[in-house]
Amino acid sequence: MNELLKIQGLRKNFGGLVAVNNFSLSLLPGSLTGLIGPNGAGKTTVFNLITGMIEPSAGSIIFREKEIVGLKPYQIYQLGIGRTFQNIRLFKDLTVLDNVRVAYHHRGEYGLFDAIIHTPRFQKEEKMVAERTRELLSVLGLRLKEQELAKSLPYGEQRRLEIARALIAEPQLLLLDEPAAGMNPAEACRLMELIQFIRERFNLTILLIEHQMQVVMGVCEQVVVMDFGEIIAVGPPDQIRNNPRVIEAYLGKTLHERIC
Amino acid sequence: MINGLQLGFVYALIALGYTMVYGIVRLINFAHGDVFMIGTYLGFFALASWHLPLPAAIIIAMLGCAVLGITIEKLAYKPLRNAPRISALITAIGVSLFLEYFTSLKFVFGPYFRAYPRPFAVKAYCVGDVTVSNIQLIVFAVATLLMVGLTLFVNKTKTGLAMRAVSYDHSTARLMGINVDSIISITFGIGAALAGAGGVLYGIAYPQIHPFMGIMPGLKAFVAAVLGGIGIIPGAMLGAVIMGVVEKLTEVYISSTLRDAAAFGILIIVLLARPSGILGRKEREKV
Amino acid sequence: MQKLDSRLTATVVAATIFGLLQILMTRGLINPYIQTILCYAGIMVISALGLNLIYGYTGQFSLGHAAFFGIGAYTSALVTRILPNNSSSWALFPALMVAGISAGSIALLIGLPILRLKSDYLGIATLGFGMIVNVLFKNSDKVIPAMGGAAGMRGITRLTTFAVVFIWVFLAVLILRNLVYSGIGRALLSIREDEIAAEAVGINTTKYKTIGFVIGCIFAGVAGGLYAHLYTYLNPDNFDFLKSIDVLLIVVIGGMGSISGTVLAAVTWVSLLEGLRIVLPSPVQEWRMVLYPLLLIIFMLVRPAGAMGGTEFGFLKTKDYRRR
Numbered sequence: 001m002n003e004l005l006k007i008q009g010l011r012k013n014f015g016g017l018v019a020v021n022n023f024s025l026s027l028l029p030g031s032l033t034g035l036i037g038p039n040g041a042g043k044t045t046v047f048n049l050i051t052g053m054i055e056p057s058a059g060s061i062i063f064r065e066k067e068i069v070g071l072k073p074y075q076i077y078q079l080g081i082g083r084t085f086q087n088i089r090l091f092k093d094l095t096v097l098d099n100v101r102v103a104y105h106h107r108g109e110y111g112l113f114d115a116i117i118h119t120p121r122f123q124k125e126e127k128m129v130a131e132r133t134r135e136l137l138s139v140l141g142l143r144l145k146e147q148e149l150a151k152s153l154p155y156g157e158q159r160r161l162e163i164a165r166a167l168i169a170e171p172q173l174l175l176l177d178e179p180a181a182g183m184n185p186a187e188a189c190r191l192m193e194l195i196q197f198i199r200e201r202f203n204l205t206i207l208l209i210e211h212q213m214q215v216v217m218g219v220c221e222q223v224v225v226m227d228f229g230e231i232i233a234v235g236p237p238d239q240i241r242n243n244p245r246v247i248e249a250y251l252g253k254t255l256h257e258r259i260c
Numbered sequence: 261m262i263n264g265l266q267l268g269f270v271y272a273l274i275a276l277g278y279t280m281v282y283g284i285v286r287l288i289n290f291a292h293g294d295v296f297m298i299g300t301y302l303g304f305f306a307l308a309s310w311h312l313p314l315p316a317a318i319i320i321a322m323l324g325c326a327v328l329g330i331t332i333e334k335l336a337y338k339p340l341r342n343a344p345r346i347s348a349l350i351t352a353i354g355v356s357l358f359l360e361y362f363t364s365l366k367f368v369f370g371p372y373f374r375a376y377p378r379p380f381a382v383k384a385y386c387v388g389d390v391t392v393s394n395i396q397l398i399v400f401a402v403a404t405l406l407m408v409g410l411t412l413f414v415n416k417t418k419t420g421l422a423m424r425a426v427s428y429d430h431s432t433a434r435l436m437g438i439n440v441d442s443i444i445s446i447t448f449g450i451g452a453a454l455a456g457a458g459g460v461l462y463g464i465a466y467p468q469i470h471p472f473m474g475i476m477p478g479l480k481a482f483v484a485a486v487l488g489g490i491g492i493i494p495g496a497m498l499g500a501v502i503m504g505v506v507e508k509l510t511e512v513y514i515s516s517t518l519r520d521a522a523a524f525g526i527l528i529i530v531l532l533a534r535p536s537g538i539l540g541r542k543e544r545e546k547v
Numbered sequence: 548m549q550k551l552d553s554r555l556t557a558t559v560v561a562a563t564i565f566g567l568l569q570i571l572m573t574r575g576l577i578n579p580y581i582q583t584i585l586c587y588a589g590i591m592v593i594s595a596l597g598l599n600l601i602y603g604y605t606g607q608f609s610l611g612h613a614a615f616f617g618i619g620a621y622t623s624a625l626v627t628r629i630l631p632n633n634s635s636s637w638a639l640f641p642a643l644m645v646a647g648i649s650a651g652s653i654a655l656l657i658g659l660p661i662l663r664l665k666s667d668y669l670g671i672a673t674l675g676f677g678m679i680v681n682v683l684f685k686n687s688d689k690v691i692p693a694m695g696g697a698a699g700m701r702g703i704t705r706l707t708t709f710a711v712v713f714i715w716v717f718l719a720v721l722i723l724r725n726l727v728y729s730g731i732g733r734a735l736l737s738i739r740e741d742e743i744a745a746e747a748v749g750i751n752t753t754k755y756k757t758i759g760f761v762i763g764c765i766f767a768g769v770a771g772g773l774y775a776h777l778y779t780y781l782n783p784d785n786f787d788f789l790k791s792i793d794v795l796l797i798v799v800i801g802g803m804g805s806i807s808g809t810v811l812a813a814v815t816w817v818s819l820l821e822g823l824r825i826v827l828p829s830p831v832q833e834w835r836m837v838l839y840p841l842l843l844i845i846f847m848l849v850r851p852a853g854a855m856g857g858t859e860f861g862f863l864k865t866k867d868y869r870r871r
Contacts, residue, residue: 051747073746083747091740094733102737103748105730112758115729116722122729129730165748288667336844343851350799351847353792357840365833479674479788486671517697521682524675528661531672535664 003062004029004205005050005173010059012045012229019045021229023059027173032199032206034216034237037226038249043209044086046226047175051083052076063173078106082166083175086209088158092151096142096161099150100133104168133168139201140164140194156187160194167202174198176208180215188212192219213250217241225249261505266396266465268504269403273458274481275488275496276410277329277451283427283491284447286345290352291332293478294359295452299325299459300376300469301369308377314464318402321456329452330445338441364471376467399461406457407497410450414493423447427491476520480507483527489540498538502526566713582709586777588817589712590770593719595797595813596806597766600723602795603803604732605759606739607662608670611677612767612794617684617786618653619646619768620775621694624703627776628693639706643715643772650768651761658760662753677788684783699782707777715773716810719766724806726762735759736804800846802853812854 003026010023020042027033035043048054050061052073061069068076091099108129114122137143140160145153150161159179166174176195180188196219199206210216216223217237225233225240227249233240240246274296281289299321306317336355340348364371383394414420425433426443434440462477463469484503488495503523510522530538569585598612623642630638661672688696695701726732734755737745746752775781793816801812819842823835 053743053747072751074749074751077747077749085744085747089741089744089747091737091744093740094736098733098736101730102733102745102750105734106749108730110730112731115731116725118725118729126729169749288670336848339848340851344803346799346803347847347851347853350796351844353796354840354844354847358837358844361833361836361840365837479678483671483675486668490667517686518682521679524678527675528672528679531664531668532660535668537668 002029003027004064005207006062007050008060008062010046010049010061011057012042012049012054013057019229020049020056023226023229023231025224025231025234027205027207029172029205030199030203032196032219032221033208034220034223035207035209035226036211036213036216036223037232039211041226042229043226044177045229047083047177047209050076050175051081074106077103077169077171080170080172081175082169082171082173084159084162084166084177084179086177086181088162090150090158090162090165093149095147095149096137096153097130097133097146099161100136100165100168101129103165104129104133107169136164136168155182156191159183159191163194163198167198170202171204173205173207176206178209178211180210180212185215188215195219261509262390262392262396264505264508265501266399266504267508268501269399270458270462270465271477271481271484271504272497272500273403273406273454273461274477275485275500276407276493277455278482279485279488279490279493279496280423280447280451282485284423284444285337285341285348287337287348287352288482289337289448289451290349290478291355291359292451292455293474293476293481294356295325295329295332295474296455296459296462296478296481297469297471297474298328298359298363299452299456300463300473301363301459302456303460303463304374304376304469314380314398314460318457318460321460322453323456325456325459326449326453329448329455333445333448338444360472360474369471371471373468373470376463376469378464378467395465399465402457402461406454410454411493413450419443419446480523483524486537487527487530489537492537492539495537495539562717566710566717569713570710583777584817584821586707586709586712586773588814589709589716590773590777591794591797591817592716592810592813593773594767594770595794595801595809596719596723597763597770598794599763599798599801599804599806599809600726600735600766601760601763603798603805603809604727604739605735605756606666606742607756607760608666609673609760609763610670610788610791610795611673611675611680612764613786613788613790614677614680615650615654615764615767616771616774616790616794617680617781617783619643619650619771620781620786621684621687621700621771622646622649622768623772624700624775624781625691625693627704627706628702636706636708636711638704639711639772639776642706642776643769646768646772647765648768650771651765654761654764655757658757658764659753662756662760674788674791677786677791681783681787684786687783695781697783699780701780703775703779703781705776705779707773712773712777715769719769720806720810723766727806731755731758739804796843800843800853802856802858805853805855805859807859808853808855 005025005027007023007025010020011018012020023046035046037043045054049056052068052071052075056069060067063079063081066079068079091102108125110122110125134143134146137146140163142157142161142164145157150158153161163179179195180191183191192215195206195208198204208216208220220237223235223237223240224231225246232245232249233243274292277292278289281287281292302321302324303317306312306320307314312320332355336351337348340351363369385392385394414423422433422438422443423446425436425438426440430440480503481500484499485496486499487502488497488499506526507519507523510519514522534540594612594616598609601607601609623646626642626645627638630641657676661669664672684694685697687694693700734745734750737750738752738755742752797812797816798809800816801808820839823838827835
């Protein structure tokens, strides 16, 4: 099969609480999938499971035909899965340039010794890393602020910086955790445009958690709905919108609004 | 063994102060061991100079230390509450050094050893194989009384509840109408008072005192608090008893010079196995 | 090539002139007591730079730095004791190498299990380790009589001179600066800033925490070796947790993650302590140790972030780090 990511039977227990149960999902390369559900449904937990931050109680996660359960987060990142966080986790006291450069470190071809005496090889690699980083920053409109500290950026730019950081090492799968959180509808739409743009430009497969359903409906090809740790519906947005179980889970919310 | 328990109970009184303060402001109060020292001296003056009975001496020490603890908090720690935690730590170290050296000035306590007066004769009681002295009984009694009192206070009173609330989250507690500043002061005060009582008990049990006597017990009590799970009150008591017993046992059975190493060795082993301490709650970071 | 070289050359030239000047002055104008103090300041600079790497840059709270200082001191002293030609300055070099390597190896051994712990707990564990090492020093005569146990180790040849210290300080600053302005330095910083995020972007945090810790302890070891051959007498009480706190003080006062800050703070700290000794008239000498903590408290209240938190003298930075 040519799936990029194949999750089967994923389960996570925290003591007596079942946070995620029987979660299965396949992502085809280049797809844009939304993962939605009420608060506490287990969406971020699924991300944490995929990226290796927590270990599943059962199930398998196969990325590019390799089982990645049990690998450490930094290894999973190096295999090609990038992610952003629900509450922005930038390196606040580092510059924009450094925030992104750090994520490219494992591609630099130099070791401790080179670093200590700044050998020509070191200098060459540093230059390469800096150039690549600057290119990406330009694409995301952050080049001019490269020397600013991450903590001094406005909220929207911080989100973009986090995305840049996740993209620098050329991942194939990008996990975005509520990237539009805290944005008004206009900003959220612009973000969705950006996401579609980067998908095209960098040949990405994207899995996106979003709590605001209306925002996601216009962009995603496929939507997965979770509630209480389980998948309650999968399908294209139109189908999901009319699904009674989904309507029940989002009691009272209007599913028919599309704002982008 | 009884000696170990005695030492452990005294450590517990000091450890409680560390754990309460850490729980509420995440500060390792390095000056706490020196507050303990001052408690011992206050008791000394009460007993030796004013010839007061032991209970009065203990109360004076507790009051004096409470005032000292609250004052230190207001002057040195409160201004740094929003500063990086390490700054408050360094300040605490400064306060500690200051207390030690200031009290060793000649016109204060003086840099020499003094002998602690015992307001009554030492008697030993035999219960089966075990010999207990009346001093040990007093230490157990007073310490237990204070620890029980504290536990009741924290768990059953409104103030105790407020203290627990603040230890979880300052801003939320404030929103609930709790006067966070005064709760913090109260916490420091109580912790200091306990250390003061511990100081007097230590003095009558180990009658040689000097201005730097607070360093090692303070350090060990702090380790004890961490051992039991920092911020957890029963943990501090448990950890302290363990520290005291291990120390005395090592001293008796292995070698007195290695006794400190044994205590810290246990600490490291426990931390590696249970990184949050024995009773510690694992603080889960939300990703 | 120009961007790095010009700054580097400037530093080299300035430093060399400064160094030569000092040596000339030392010949005639500066008395031996002050010379020793200058050496001690340099030694503290190296040790503090090590702790700055561990704590200021990587965010690992270590309270056992003095233990590694002591390990370096004792091992280097043992080396010069057994070397045949131990009255020449050249004996110091292998001794310092051994000092650094032994401190570093032990750092590696305990670092691997211990660095898993979270900040405050790590501090306590390193504190505990320091105390254990201290006790081991006190009992060392049972294993190696020459180490002297609680009475201390005597009879070390004085090999440390100001010139030697200055060279090592220069090396330490250079190495640290190069390390910090590199991918490895950034990896360390990312761990300090947000360890979880660092893992999420491909940084093997275990590996880098260990690297930072080991290198920092190597610095401490080398500083210890220089110390041993300066004061020629080692007492275990000089390597206890109070000394670890002294180094921590310097790092915090100088400002976390600032090389220039650490250097300034170390020199200032030594000068302050000695200066008070000189300035205060004898009857009030005992106020020296009362004033020192008071000044410390006042400083922290006024400038909690330290003197140069996060900033650096320009000539130390590499080109792409300088603000436009």
